[in-house]
Amino acid sequence: MKLLATLFIALIMTACASGESTSEEETIEITDAQNHPVQAPLSPEKLAVFDYALLDNIEALGFSDRVAVTSSNPKPAYLEDSYSDTPTAGTLHEVDLETTMSEEPDMALIATRSAESYSALSEYLPTADFSLTQESPFLSIKYNVSQLAKILQAEDTASDLLRDLDDQRQILQDEAADSGQKALMVLYNQDDISVYGKGGRFGHIYDDFGFEAADPNIEDSNHGMQVSYEYLLEIDPDIIFVLDREAARSAGDEADSAFENHPLIENLSAKQSDEIHYLTPDAWYIGNGGLQAYQIMIDDISKALN
Template sequence: MKKKALLLMMSLVLMFVLAACGSTSNSNNNVNSGASTESAAPAEGSANAAAETEGNASTAAGTTEATAPAEVTIKHQLGEATLKTNPEKVVVFDFGTLDTLNKLGVNVTALPKDSLPSYLKETYTTDAYENAGTLFEPDFEKLASLKPDVIFISGRASEAYEELSKIAPTIYTGVDTAKYMESFKQNLSVIGQIFNKTAEVEAELAALEASIQSVNAAATASGKKGLIVLTTGGKMSAFGKGSRFGFIHDVLGVPASDESIEVGTHGMSVTSEFIAEKNPDYLFVVDRDAVVEKEGAKAGKDVIENALVKNTNAFKNGKIAYLDPNYWYLSGGGLESTAQMIQAVEAVVK
């Protein structure tokens, strides 16, 4: 009987021990599961971090894309050109455009250094700028090595357009004298778009238009007529409406002494007798030889002021204006040159 009781007691003790071991085992299992969960949490956190990093990268990429130079397509007289805005390497074969870029503070890489207008020489003949050839003969080898982002040209370099276009986007910015202001504004708009200078261009243009209106009103009210003459090599050519100097008649409103002057690149050949016959109240003279070396050059004043011309109203009233050929012959169509052209005529008609 005692033996049975002892066996029963030992069985109970054994069951208790086994139960305790099972509890410890379950407890250990729960601790291990907890460790796995904690270790999984960082993994999930890492995934989120990776996703966040990716998101940040996407945001950064989006920001870069938003601030990257935009692409603009420009249609011009000779064709079409597509380029990035704010180009760094700029080549210019038009002194009117060079004038405008200089006024707007746009950097230029290369240009023809010969025959530069006097007011631009000091800046652009330095070693800081590459010589791109001449206005009529670009240095294609030099340009190819420079790898420009854009090239601006006008009439003097127009024959090289196709070849220049193979090197870089090439844009024609010459002024159409038959519709001067329309063409002038269009060129300014193009430059404003390309260099993100639209606001500056609009401000400059507003000031010019105000001056034009003032001079036009004075010229129209005076009722006096004008004649435009270019002198070169001792000879004279007259220019009328729609010509390269027609700005005086077409935009500034000075009535023409002769409405029938033929429109041509070199004007209409005239004599002192012609000037005396037309008897202009204002005589505007552009001395080409003052800026272009020419054999047989003679000062414009010496060509104009002879006995016949001295009988005109223009001479008698001190209204012969010798226009600066740097602006009128070399760099017409620029912001600075156009402002100077307006002032020159204003000084005569007011």
């Protein structure tokens, strides 16, 4: 079966090559987030994109019509309209190479959940991995969007969008510092609680938006540190940010969360001072790394501070 798929892809590649003009395609060399040098086609017409944040960034830059194929996974609500009719090829975790190649893309873009497909895709296509690898979420967005903009020849647009987000981010940093509040980032999943610290997957709260960590000893981890309600009472943060995983998967909101149903919650300072805030689920959980998702994050934090 694998041999047949390989032969099928080879036939597609041969057919594509026979239809190309003899002139050499213009390219640009960029370095992706994993330090792979990538010889990318300049302003490609057809992109295979297997990441929510990349779909977000491509739309923000004005090129959603260039996405020729993507994954079948449910997308963040704010991206559904733009990509509802886009052909799909497998999932983020298991890209269907044969179907991808049948759409004749010029280039593949992957990140995080689809990163394991780099070897398979790069065998046939220029492939860039734009996972979040920098020191903070915003620095990752800044780097990835800047490199993507070079490929799409949209550097001025990217600079304007990044500058606007950075200006807003710095205002929030000042407000968070002035508030003096010690914060805790919580991922809630059907009575399981994980907390995140500086440098973690949801370290935006501290690394980008300037809150002091209620617990500075949380390990830097992609999956967080699993804790109990008793832990929350012991740490007793001034402000709690809750991301409900199930709401993220169902495009729900805070109304769907059972986080506050536990009786110990009533004893938390954050509960008594009305400082438990729910984050927009799909932006934080599955859109992390996107320009539009980051604007939603800024809006969430701004509401909490004001």
